[in-house]
Amino acid sequence: MSQAPETQAAETTAQARKPRRKRNRQRTSASRMTWTYIWLLAVIMVVTSFATIGLVGYHLIRSKRDDSILMMSTLKSATSTNEPDWQKWHNSTPANTRRAFVKVTMTDDAGEETYFSRGTQHFLKNDLDEWPLSSHVQYEPDQGLYYHSEATERRGTVTIHYQIWQSLNPMVNLLRLLVTTILGITLIGLVLGIWLIGLLARRLNQPLVQLTEAANSIVSAKDVTYHETLPVPDNPVEVHALSIEFNRLLNSLNRQVIRDHQFVSDASHELRTPLTAIRGHLSLIRRHGEAHPELVPQSLEVIDTESLRMQHLIESLLQLSRMDHATLALALFDVTRLMQGLVAAQPPAGQRVTFQGALGVIAYANADTVEQIVSALISNARKYSPEDSTIEVLLQESGQHVFITVTDTGEGVPEAEKKRIFDRFYRVDAARSKEVAGTGLGLAIANRMTALNHGQLTVSDNQPRGSRFTLTLPAGKPLSEKKSDNI
Template sequence: MKAPQAPRSYADIIRHSFTSLLLTIGLVIVLTVSITLTVDQLFRAQEQAARLSANLQTTQVSNFADWLTVNRGSGLNSHNTFILIKNADGSTTSFLPGARKIDTSGAWSVPFTHLIYIKNMGLYFSETLKTGQRTYLLYIGMHVLLGNLHVLIAVLIIAIGLSLLIGLLFVRRLANRISKPTIELAQAAQQAAATPAVTQPKLPQPAEPVEIHQLAEDFNQLLAAQNNRLQRERQFISDASHELRTPIATIRGNLKLIERRGDQHPEVIPESLGFIDQESLRMQHLIENLLHLSRADRADVDLQPLDVAKLARGVVAHYQPLVSQPLSLEAPETPVMALGDSDMLHQILTALLDNAHKYSPADQPIVVRLITTAQTVTLQVADQGAGIPAEDRTYIFERFYRVDASRSNQIEGSGLGLAIVSQLVKLNHGQIAVTENQPRGSVFAVTLQAPPKS
């Protein structure tokens, strides 16, 4: 089995790509120039052969001197040009410089051309001409072409080699320059990953390349979101520990009081037991809210069309006997359909009514309204309480956040109710917002999506 290829760096990939590109370009240039030069020389040889053939037709060459005269008149090099004459009686006369003999038995032709290679003599352009009783076999030497090609190819190879050497040095520098921001970004990410419990710093964000700049920006956004979650979790653990520590300390303090003074002062036992019961109930509510919040974080909800007006009428009718404030519902008599989960919407409305009840005077009304549009249904709970300062409205849906801690300590609650409501609203694909009520108080608005019209 073939071993998997080791991952390559930027520099390796760029060097390999550049080398392949340069070699390909060099090969294309060599082939293009060689083919162009060869074709040009072939056309030249064909023109020379045509002129020589015209001279041969007018001049009957019978000896070497006549051939030299015809050859020089055609402007050809007599050392690279010769003819063979096939006579009518089958004999062959050759006119070669230096009275050399020619053997064409081992020659081979280049397909689709007039080129022929003669052993020990080289490459020639051949042309056949018949005049009278004679057949002239004309051979024009291509030695100049081959010499030019050898020189040209050698020059191109040297040029490509030098270009490749200089290009690799340039590519190495370029690759290091390109990979440097990526390496720095990776090292910073490794350092950040090595300390997951610490708030992660921002990663370096180079100005270029643009892709690395965008990647670093995305990483920093991801780190910022992670830091926010980490900070919220730390704050959540700290607040939960604080909220649980208080009832536990009260319970243990009253138990110690019973142990120390219960025998001699039995009257402290009922009072201490009352405190223990009250604090244990408070701790139970806190744990239940934490469980609700945990389940809400992991819940998967199947939203169905439901009549929000009917649900609101049922909740208001059930809740009115439990509170002193007068409750009223402003909703159409016809069904108001929205997408949601019935149990969750029931819990949302109940939690908002609990919140309005806690922070409203006993004689001030609480109003539940339903406002509809073509795409949405908005459920409002308006109270006449002290209201929420504008600077606190952004944070009231966070876990354990309570407005005016000194006053909130006098009101029962764990600071988790609105956080649970916010999470339940998100699970129902809705939005929740809080605004100022007139003349005072707050309005909590939950906006849900209307079901698609069939």
């Protein structure tokens, strides 16, 4: 159904009234620097011009005022009660009197008499306008600007009124020349400055341009090795530091991507093994179950075992995923009591687990996760230790730290493998990975829990054989200094 013409017209009017959004114009650093220089130079030009004109004009007017005072003094000396002596005034005045006009008015009981210097009557033929900024400056349309001063004195019965006009036109011409010179120099400086600042800006921006091009080439590359780095220029220092930080960030991201790829590959491999076994036994039951019913219980047992293994693996993966963004509630707790209870709850079968440590050791961490970490370390020690061996749990306190050490007498961890022992799915002996139960995620989960407790998990050699896993936690603090990071 179409709209009425009135409705369409109203919508058109409403759209026309909507304010247009300003487009965000992107500019390069070189153009921004150039325009900033132009505006800065323009402001400096205006301020300098006004300041120069004002300062020079003030001093010139002050000089005219001093000349006027001197002329007025000599004029009074050259004026008798009868009339002024112009020749004497010209000779006795140090200032230039050729551009000065004088009017002397004498008033007594007999009347008023006015005397003019040469050219004054013609000068005063037109009315003079006062300059708005100063009452002493007057303007004559055909003559220009003049500085006007006047004085009155009384000699006996005669009242004498003096008026002097001095030409300011030389000062105006000087100011005009000064302004023209400033404008010319500024325009030349502006043109040369724009050219030079453009070259300088492009030179300063070149490292950033190269950095951008290198980043773009990495992003656009089809075959990425995840070892690419950005160029690091020596100058300027800011770009040098920025390039280093970018490379650090890029290196961190590359390591994360490699770890993610490896994790996906390992997870796929770990999941493929039980799935293959399950599908193989299902196919076996389907093909030979009726003819050989004795195969069914054995195949069902394998399917149950492998499916349980898959379940544990998926639960461990979900636990690791949740811990990537989790935080824990930290508190003070008695580590000694926790370790005593944990060791006492160990099953009697298999290796013997012992505990040794001081009483009343207090740590600042999450008690539940600390128990899980130590349980994982004991479980790992059980897997790789002889059946008749002893696993020792040692608790120590030193300074601001609490140390929980789990020691076994197994085969130990080779020095080259210690850096990777806490990686996901990593196992030291690949040949024995099928014989030893587990998903290969226990130590990775324990290491992540340790980080959430603001602690550290390390591995070292036990003498004469075996491994020592040490969990380092913050020692107990006064309650006033207690901190808590809640989930």
